[in-house]
Amino acid sequence: MTETYKPEWVPEKDDDKFACRVMYGVKGGHEGMPGSNVDSSRKSAPVIKRNKLTVDDYVDGIIKGDRMTLSRAITLIESNAAAHFYIAQQVIQRILPYTGKATRVGITGVPGAGKSTFIEALGNKLCAEGHRVAVLAVDPSSTVTKGSILGDKTRMETLSRQKNAFIRPSPSGGTLGGLTRKSRETLLLCEAAGYDTILVETVGVGQSETTVRSMVDFFLYVVITGAGDELQGMKKGVMELADAVLINKADGDNKRKAMVTRAEYGRILQFLRPATEKWETRAYTCSSVTGAGIPELWNEVIMKFFSQGKENGVLSERRKHQTLSWVYSMVEEHLHNLFYRSPSVLACKDKIETDVVEGKLPPTLAVQKLIAEYAKTEIGDYVKDTSPFAIK
Numbered sequence: 001m002t003e004t005y006k007p008e009w010v011p012e013k014d015d016d017k018f019a020c021r022v023m024y025g026v027k028g029g030h031e032g033m034p035g036s037n038v039d040s041s042r043k044s045a046p047v048i049k050r051n052k053l054t055v056d057d058y059v060d061g062i063i064k065g066d067r068m069t070l071s072r073a074i075t076l077i078e079s080n081a082a083a084h085f086y087i088a089q090q091v092i093q094r095i096l097p098y099t100g101k102a103t104r105v106g107i108t109g110v111p112g113a114g115k116s117t118f119i120e121a122l123g124n125k126l127c128a129e130g131h132r133v134a135v136l137a138v139d140p141s142s143t144v145t146k147g148s149i150l151g152d153k154t155r156m157e158t159l160s161r162q163k164n165a166f167i168r169p170s171p172s173g174g175t176l177g178g179l180t181r182k183s184r185e186t187l188l189l190c191e192a193a194g195y196d197t198i199l200v201e202t203v204g205v206g207q208s209e210t211t212v213r214s215m216v217d218f219f220l221y222v223v224i225t226g227a228g229d230e231l232q233g234m235k236k237g238v239m240e241l242a243d244a245v246l247i248n249k250a251d252g253d254n255k256r257k258a259m260v261t262r263a264e265y266g267r268i269l270q271f272l273r274p275a276t277e278k279w280e281t282r283a284y285t286c287s288s289v290t291g292a293g294i295p296e297l298w299n300e301v302i303m304k305f306f307s308q309g310k311e312n313g314v315l316s317e318r319r320k321h322q323t324l325s326w327v328y329s330m331v332e333e334h335l336h337n338l339f340y341r342s343p344s345v346l347a348c349k350d351k352i353e354t355d356v357v358e359g360k361l362p363p364t365l366a367v368q369k370l371i372a373e374y375a376k377t378e379i380g381d382y383v384k385d386t387s388p389f390a391i392k
């Protein structure tokens, strides 16, 4: 009989919220991996079922800085299963006192700007100086392909070999709080595990920049010269979120052009409102391949931002504000889910939609009807609800 193991977090049916599929192992397994020594005629490699960890196991392992426990705790947070949500929330609550000490930096930019290469160069420098660096990715998964945009480009080969580095590709969205919650909680786990610098990479599409901006202290916008400038220029909104604009790939023939681009961005930035109070957002150049400009950017710009921000209280204000806005974004998300999954709303939605489209019902009245329908049956149920947020 073929031994197969289906993890308990896999939904019974394929769900469009579930961004990956569980596959059989490779025939004979991978060299050096569990099952590598099995008979190659077997259909699939046996998967060794790991012991379930208790909340105490998770908390102790994380605080000790154990990478395996940290990885498993992140998987727990990423899980869309309600049972995992309960355990994960208990773990988060217990590790909270150990969080908040890291330097949180977000990095955004168009695909191919060199964000991962930059993070690798910076991460290696920081590890060499004795820092412990965690790299996370926030990637709006494509609902069409169910895949992620950053894909496996977050590999960062040299950095991933450093014992002081922890690299975690992005979680997928889905139910129970979605991407923002998962990313924030992952960041907290890494802090509790002793990582003093957290670098968060995100692709400049959709809402992901705002998500990352809302969870980091310093936000870096990586751009490149030449083709695509018009596109990047259109992203004025991102420039208003940035604490520094970095013109990457300032090497070889591109160096001069990068200097010109830097001056151009410098001019634009003068007219924009800086993202952080009492801080001037400026443009800088670097080469992530040669490493030129990276130590200066870190030591003279980013570190200055942190020392200044700690002294004048701007950073602690930002963190307080971020925590509160996190609470309310979860409230909104949860209300949204409750409404759209409410059986009474689902029961009357089609009829109301048809009436609106046919001009029989004004949109404002439709809103009132839908909300009234929801409130009538759902609010009372909420208290005895089985939802993870229900009052017990």
Ligand SMILES: Nc1nc2c(ncn2[C@@H]2O[C@H](COP(=O)(O)OP(=O)(O)OP(=O)(O)O)[C@@H](O)[C@H]2O)c(=O)[nH]1
Pocket: 109, 110, 111, 112, 113, 114, 115, 116, 117, 118, 149, 150, 153, 154, 203, 248, 249, 250, 251, 286, 287, 288, 289, 290
């Ligand atoms: N010459 C030069 N090439 C660079 C530099 N930084 C990155 N590259 C190259 O640019 C390409 C894209 O780099 P990535 O680091 O994958 O870019 P990214 O912004 O992380 O891309 P996505 O994750 O797809 O959004 C790679 O081929 C890198 O080798 C640089 O400073 N100089």
Ligand SMILES: [Mg+2]
Pocket: 115, 116, 117, 150, 153, 154, 201
């Ligand atoms: Mg990348």
